[in-house]
Amino acid sequence: MSKALPKRSENYSEWYNEIVKRADLAENSAVRGCMVIKPYGFAIWEKMQRALDDMFKATGHQNAYFPLFVPKSFLEKEEEHAEGFAKECAVVTHYRLKSDGSGGLEVDPNAKLEEELIVRPTSETVIWNAYKGWIQSWRDLPILVNQWCNVVRWEMRTRLFLRTAEFLWQEGHTAHATEEEAVSETHQMLGVYAEFAEDWMSMPVVQGIKTPSERFAGAVETFCIEAMMQDGKALQAGTSHFLGQNFARSFDVQFVNKENQLEYAWATSWGLSTRMMGALVMAHSDDNGLVLPPKLAPIQVVIIPIYRSPEDLATISEKIGPIIGELKAQGIAVKYDDSDNQRSGWKFAEYELRGVPVRLGIGMRDLENGTVEVARRDTLTKESRAVDFEKPEEFVLGIKLLLDEIQENIYNKALRFREDNTFLVDTWDEFKEQIEKGGFLMAHWDGTAETEAKIKEETKATIRCIPLISDEMAGKCVYSGKDSPKRVLFARAY
Amino acid sequence: MSKALPKRSENYSEWYNEIVKRADLAENSAVRGCMVIKPYGFAIWEKMQRALDDMFKATGHQNAYFPLFVPKSFLEKEEEHAEGFAKECAVVTHYRLKSDGSGGLEVDPNAKLEEELIVRPTSETVIWNAYKGWIQSWRDLPILVNQWCNVVRWEMRTRLFLRTAEFLWQEGHTAHATEEEAVSETHQMLGVYAEFAEDWMSMPVVQGIKTPSERFAGAVETFCIEAMMQDGKALQAGTSHFLGQNFARSFDVQFVNKENQLEYAWATSWGLSTRMMGALVMAHSDDNGLVLPPKLAPIQVVIIPIYRSPEDLATISEKIGPIIGELKAQGIAVKYDDSDNQRSGWKFAEYELRGVPVRLGIGMRDLENGTVEVARRDTLTKESRAVDFEKPEEFVLGIKLLLDEIQENIYNKALRFREDNTFLVDTWDEFKEQIEKGGFLMAHWDGTAETEAKIKEETKATIRCIPLISDEMAGKCVYSGKDSPKRVLFARAY
Numbered sequence: 001m002s003k004a005l006p007k008r009s010e011n012y013s014e015w016y017n018e019i020v021k022r023a024d025l026a027e028n029s030a031v032r033g034c035m036v037i038k039p040y041g042f043a044i045w046e047k048m049q050r051a052l053d054d055m056f057k058a059t060g061h062q063n064a065y066f067p068l069f070v071p072k073s074f075l076e077k078e079e080e081h082a083e084g085f086a087k088e089c090a091v092v093t094h095y096r097l098k099s100d101g102s103g104g105l106e107v108d109p110n111a112k113l114e115e116e117l118i119v120r121p122t123s124e125t126v127i128w129n130a131y132k133g134w135i136q137s138w139r140d141l142p143i144l145v146n147q148w149c150n151v152v153r154w155e156m157r158t159r160l161f162l163r164t165a166e167f168l169w170q171e172g173h174t175a176h177a178t179e180e181e182a183v184s185e186t187h188q189m190l191g192v193y194a195e196f197a198e199d200w201m202s203m204p205v206v207q208g209i210k211t212p213s214e215r216f217a218g219a220v221e222t223f224c225i226e227a228m229m230q231d232g233k234a235l236q237a238g239t240s241h242f243l244g245q246n247f248a249r250s251f252d253v254q255f256v257n258k259e260n261q262l263e264y265a266w267a268t269s270w271g272l273s274t275r276m277m278g279a280l281v282m283a284h285s286d287d288n289g290l291v292l293p294p295k296l297a298p299i300q301v302v303i304i305p306i307y308r309s310p311e312d313l314a315t316i317s318e319k320i321g322p323i324i325g326e327l328k329a330q331g332i333a334v335k336y337d338d339s340d341n342q343r344s345g346w347k348f349a350e351y352e353l354r355g356v357p358v359r360l361g362i363g364m365r366d367l368e369n370g371t372v373e374v375a376r377r378d379t380l381t382k383e384s385r386a387v388d389f390e391k392p393e394e395f396v397l398g399i400k401l402l403l404d405e406i407q408e409n410i411y412n413k414a415l416r417f418r419e420d421n422t423f424l425v426d427t428w429d430e431f432k433e434q435i436e437k438g439g440f441l442m443a444h445w446d447g448t449a450e451t452e453a454k455i456k457e458e459t460k461a462t463i464r465c466i467p468l469i470s471d472e473m474a475g476k477c478v479y480s481g482k483d484s485p486k487r488v489l490f491a492r493a494y
Numbered sequence: 495m496s497k498a499l500p501k502r503s504e505n506y507s508e509w510y511n512e513i514v515k516r517a518d519l520a521e522n523s524a525v526r527g528c529m530v531i532k533p534y535g536f537a538i539w540e541k542m543q544r545a546l547d548d549m550f551k552a553t554g555h556q557n558a559y560f561p562l563f564v565p566k567s568f569l570e571k572e573e574e575h576a577e578g579f580a581k582e583c584a585v586v587t588h589y590r591l592k593s594d595g596s597g598g599l600e601v602d603p604n605a606k607l608e609e610e611l612i613v614r615p616t617s618e619t620v621i622w623n624a625y626k627g628w629i630q631s632w633r634d635l636p637i638l639v640n641q642w643c644n645v646v647r648w649e650m651r652t653r654l655f656l657r658t659a660e661f662l663w664q665e666g667h668t669a670h671a672t673e674e675e676a677v678s679e680t681h682q683m684l685g686v687y688a689e690f691a692e693d694w695m696s697m698p699v700v701q702g703i704k705t706p707s708e709r710f711a712g713a714v715e716t717f718c719i720e721a722m723m724q725d726g727k728a729l730q731a732g733t734s735h736f737l738g739q740n741f742a743r744s745f746d747v748q749f750v751n752k753e754n755q756l757e758y759a760w761a762t763s764w765g766l767s768t769r770m771m772g773a774l775v776m777a778h779s780d781d782n783g784l785v786l787p788p789k790l791a792p793i794q795v796v797i798i799p800i801y802r803s804p805e806d807l808a809t810i811s812e813k814i815g816p817i818i819g820e821l822k823a824q825g826i827a828v829k830y831d832d833s834d835n836q837r838s839g840w841k842f843a844e845y846e847l848r849g850v851p852v853r854l855g856i857g858m859r860d861l862e863n864g865t866v867e868v869a870r871r872d873t874l875t876k877e878s879r880a881v882d883f884e885k886p887e888e889f890v891l892g893i894k895l896l897l898d899e900i901q902e903n904i905y906n907k908a909l910r911f912r913e914d915n916t917f918l919v920d921t922w923d924e925f926k927e928q929i930e931k932g933g934f935l936m937a938h939w940d941g942t943a944e945t946e947a948k949i950k951e952e953t954k955a956t957i958r959c960i961p962l963i964s965d966e967m968a969g970k971c972v973y974s975g976k977d978s979p980k981r982v983l984f985a986r987a988y
Contacts (some may be wrong), residue, residue, distance in 0.1 A: 027624075027627070029560070029561050029620070029624060030565070030568075030623050030624075031561040031563050031564070031620065031624075032609070034561035034562065034563060035561070036558070036560050036561065036624050037558055037559040038558055039556035039557065039558045039639060042557050042558045042559055043556065043557070045559075046557060062533035062535045062536070062537065063532055063533065063536050063540060064530070064532055064536045065531040065539075065662065066523070066525050066530050067525040067528035067529070067530065067660055068528065068644055068646065068660050069525050069528060069584075069660070070525070071525060072525070072591065072599055074524075075591070075599060076597075076598050076599050084601060085615070086590070086591040086592070086593075086599050087590055087591070087592075088589070088590065089584045089589065089590065089591060090563075090588075090589055090611070091586060091588040091589065091590070091601055092584045092585060092587075092613065092863070093585065093586075093587045093588065093601065093644070094585040094588050095582070095583065095585065095586075095648040096580070096581055096582065096583065096585070096648065097566065097569070097580040097581070097583060097610075097612070098580070098581075099580075103570075104570050104575060105566055105570050105580050107571060107585055107587065107610055115593075116601055117584070118591070119523070119586065119613070126525065128529050129523075129524050130521075130523060130524075133521070139835070145533060145875070146937070149644070150562055150643070152562065154589040154590065166561060166563070167564050168559065171744065287924060298884070313788070323684065341633070363705065416508065444722065466957055471824055
């Protein structure tokens with residue numbers, strides 16, 4: 001490590017950027033607005049993918065793949081959808097380059113497309129155009145499909161993971177015979193996202209409904225999960241949309257229902273992206289670097305030998321064989337770092353930076369004493385634990401329990417932080433004061449888009465969601481003083 | 495099933511198209527040249543991905559992700575590479591649409607990009623531009639990276655899986671400190687592809703070197719695996735390129751070597767795509783539909799109850815519980831199809847069409863007799879096997895062995911077919927006659943691009959590869975009569 005990380009408390013934004021770069025998660029590419037996800041970062045994303053994919057399959061979904069390109073005419077079919085996405089898209093207009101006569105290349109004007117193609121910002125249109133051929137009768141329903149892919153939304157100001165022109169995600173697109181079933185699917189997938197965020201990412205989330213002005217373009221209702229970052233700002237971590245019959249109407253997808261009548265199919269879509277990598281960094285990391293929940297850590301346990309001579313190293317390496325074997329047998333991702341090009345102190349700092357949950361340090365004296373130094377990344381504490389080097393089963397069981405404990409502790413810490421930074425706010429002065437300090441503000445709102453817009457204009461706070469679970473206590477709007485049925489969640493957001 | 499499949503022997507091309515569609519593997523989309531990979535097809539591709547990915551990781555590779563877009567200037571940097579890919583690419587020229595004033599959308603002329611972006615046809619340029627920042631010293635090498643992604647190569651005449659504008663693939667890109675190491679990596683990955691094709695796809699392949707005219711644009715040497723389809727044509731099933739220092743030079747990627755001198759890094763790249771799905775169909779299927787090697791089958795065993803009354807169905811369903819449980823316990827993907835909307839005969843045909851390797855049929859009489867009808871998809875034979883419905887372990891072990899046998903039998907059948915259709919050809923008349931009948935022609939070639947081009951022009955046959963393993967017997971070129979060191983493999987190809 002060259003120099004210390006910026007401190008989280010001093011420059012949160014710079015701290016985030018440096019962790020992403022130094023922990024080797026991602027970097028900006030020379031291609032405007034696009035990122036390179038580096039192997040260590042991608043290994044975390046792969047673990048996220050696997051966990052989510054298993055959950056999708058367990059709830060009856062299958063993967064498929066649809067075209068990258070959306071013809072312009074498809075985008076035009078759903079008016080709100082078009083308005084939402086036409087302003088920020090990559091447009092393919094030609095299909096060939098040619099030599100420019102001086103060693104370079106230029107666009108071949110003879111290879112202009114008759115109809116422009118948009119690089120998908122999301123795939124509702126392309127998918128519903130395909131579903132038209134798949135759906136004739138209620139027997140063809142439901143269709144429960146997901147795809148893992150890249151999408152492009154042109155962004156002027158980009159930020160690694162949080163906002164990039166190209167990002168990776170999954171998008172589920174389902175078709176149903178009844179409204180009830182589609183609504184239930186929308187809720188089910190919101191639940192899957194919440195479970196993933198909390199159980200895998202150790203990140204507590206608030207489940208809620210978006211206001212009409214924050215709704216997905218083309219949706220009837222948008223549900224979301226919102227998480228609090230360590231600077232008190234909110235991050236939208238996944239959305240699940242009930243699309244009604246909007247896309248079925250736009251693409252004329254009708255089916256014969258059980259009553260033998262033609263009816264438009266009911267739709268949902270739901271997505272979660274590499275933005276979650278940014279959330280993971282910002283939710284848990286500290287001034288020493290990344291803090292990873294064990295379930296998503298590419299390396300869960302790192303073992304570092306502490307030695308002076310090559311002979312000592314050989315002795316340690318031999319002695320710890322059974323520990324490594326037993327860790328692997330227990331399904332724990334372990335790395336033994338016996339590289340000799342860096343000192344152990346450097347290695348300690350490096351694995352801390354990379355967020356490895358548990359570090360085992362073993363020196364010659366440990367071999368004599370039958371001990372191992374066990375360091376936790378989440379608390380930065382360490383202790384000496386007894387081990388039988390010949391029969392390490394009990395020791396390894398302890399490590400396994402420790403990983404579970406860390407997973408839970410990280411969650412609890414984040415939950416406590418959110419609770420400490422969530423405020424019931426009842427006056428406009430309080431609101432303005434608190435929003436500057438950060439946090440989630442639970443306040444009454446009169447339900448109008450006007451008030452929502454004015455609050456945003458004056459404070460940069462948006463309604464993150466109308467929480468699904470809340471006290472159903474009526475009150476007066478914090479801005480207009482008008483009636484409000486219940487509090488909603490305001491925050492500044494990423 | 496509506497009507498019978500076209501016969502393989504009568505219209506091979508139509509037979510292929512129909513299997514792809516009717517077995518629900520893929521379909522053409524409304525987006526020119528792009529396909530939709532349907533859930534059943536994608537499930538096979540996922541199994542291919544998992545198997546390959548495990549092999550990549552076992553050989554020390556890691557996944558990462560690089561941008562979709564290649565700036566035009568990147569493509570210009572490597573001359574041959576540019577020539578190879580500039581003619582068939584999707585070009586992004588604008589980043590916004592706007593309302594056209596009459597309800598539609600049009601390209602916003604004010605949103606023209608300063609530099610055009612190409613949708614990646616392959617990622618050597620983008621990746622080597624990134625590697626420049628990753629490589630300073632020999633200590634940073636090797637870099638062993640792979641990415642799974644979509645690529646676009648504009649094609650005028652497309653065909654599901656075999657030739658589409660957009661396709662999915664993996665592309666490995668490695669950087670090494672020495673030429674020797676890079677060459678060895680090129681060979682290693684060719685070996686991985688061959689092993690995958692033979693062990694997983696049951697598809698024998700010839701490993702060889704491409705002639706200069708068939709080489710990847712920008713490579714020093716291209717290695718490939720070539721498989722024979724059932725119409726005697728060849729299909730290139732994976733390529734591994736030794737890129738020398740070409741891309742390192744173009745993107746100025748130098749490192750300090752162990753001798754403390756600046757040197758350009760050595761490169762390889764290797765790719766395998768959804769084209770393999772087409773190969774899988776064409777290598778094994780028959781007039782009844784798809785034939786899948788068990789290792790890649792999403793459903794390995796289907797169980798179909800044969801019954802007259804709902805009571806019979808209930809009895810059968812109860813009795814076969816332990817068989818299903820034991821199949822799952824053995825890691826076998828089993829589906830019990832007790833749907834009541836189709837007759838069992840229809841189901842038999844449907845699962846044959848979808849290539850399910852083993853079908854178990856169970857009726858009331860089977861329950862009495864303690865038997866199960868076991869049908870093999872590869873040979874279309876069936877037999878009655880004894881089973882203890884309470885303790886089905888032995889029966890299930892037999893099914894497990896049967897799956898292995900099918901995997902091997904499909905391979906052996908394809909190998910015999912290739913052997914029967916590979917010909918040593920020594921005269922030009924023989925060559926012209928045999929190429930019309932199809933098959934692999936092992937013939938002498940004088941080593942010139944002129945002869946290669948003339949043979950292609952006159953017969954549509956190309957040199958698929960110079961096999962790595964062959965009799966090193968000199969002879970005379972089948973076309974020019976000039977000296978030839980050894981035979982090469984000619985064929986018409988997909």
